[in-house]
Amino acid sequence: MARDYAKQRKPATRRPRASTRKSKPSSTAAKAHWRWYGTGLFSGVFLSFLLYLGTLPPSQDPAQMAVQSEAKPAASEPPKPRFDFYTLLPEQTIDVEMDPGETAASPRTRSSEYYLLQAGSFKQREDADRRRAQLLLLGLDPKIEETNGDNGRWYRVYLGPFQSRSKLNKARGLTAAQDIDTLLLKRSKI
Numbered sequence: 001m002a003r004d005y006a007k008q009r010k011p012a013t014r015r016p017r018a019s020t021r022k023s024k025p026s027s028t029a030a031k032a033h034w035r036w037y038g039t040g041l042f043s044g045v046f047l048s049f050l051l052y053l054g055t056l057p058p059s060q061d062p063a064q065m066a067v068q069s070e071a072k073p074a075a076s077e078p079p080k081p082r083f084d085f086y087t088l089l090p091e092q093t094i095d096v097e098m099d100p101g102e103t104a105a106s107p108r109t110r111s112s113e114y115y116l117l118q119a120g121s122f123k124q125r126e127d128a129d130r131r132r133a134q135l136l137l138l139g140l141d142p143k144i145e146e147t148n149g150d151n152g153r154w155y156r157v158y159l160g161p162f163q164s165r166s167k168l169n170k171a172r173g174l175t176a177a178q179d180i181d182t183l184l185l186k187r188s189k190i
Helices: 027-055 062-076 085-091 100-111 125-137 165-177
Strands: 113-122 142-149 152-162 183-188
Touching (some): 113 125, 113 165, 125 142, 125 152, 152 165
Antiparallel strands (some): 113 152, 113 183
């Protein structure tokens, strides 16, 4: 007998839906993870302990410790420092060969000379005034001097005169900190 397959309906079978929730791992899988974690942790602690034991100094027998404890009180007192310079310095002398004429001439040359710092040389008066303002802000006392020469008129900014090297070095340090180049000039009093 012939069958008509087109008209025949098959009963619909339902497929189960895929769950959107994440399934919990089975308890045996979670236990296995914790076992591996615990094993690694224990191994790390054990190896660290073995490494610590390897770095300890070797132990000594009680007989050696007793001998060392007897020797320590005598060696524990540090030697007292000796200060020989109290006796050595007064005994030393320094021989300096100097002509009497040199000692008399040096104070006169020092008093007749003084030092200046040239903080710039400019063609324009405005540039010299600008440099002077920078130096005034640093707490210095600059002066502008106008000179005429073969190459035209120049405005030079001077600091000083300085009577001592310490004041000169202080001014030079202040200008160097502000990236201002200076030129040391030695002049004699007239």
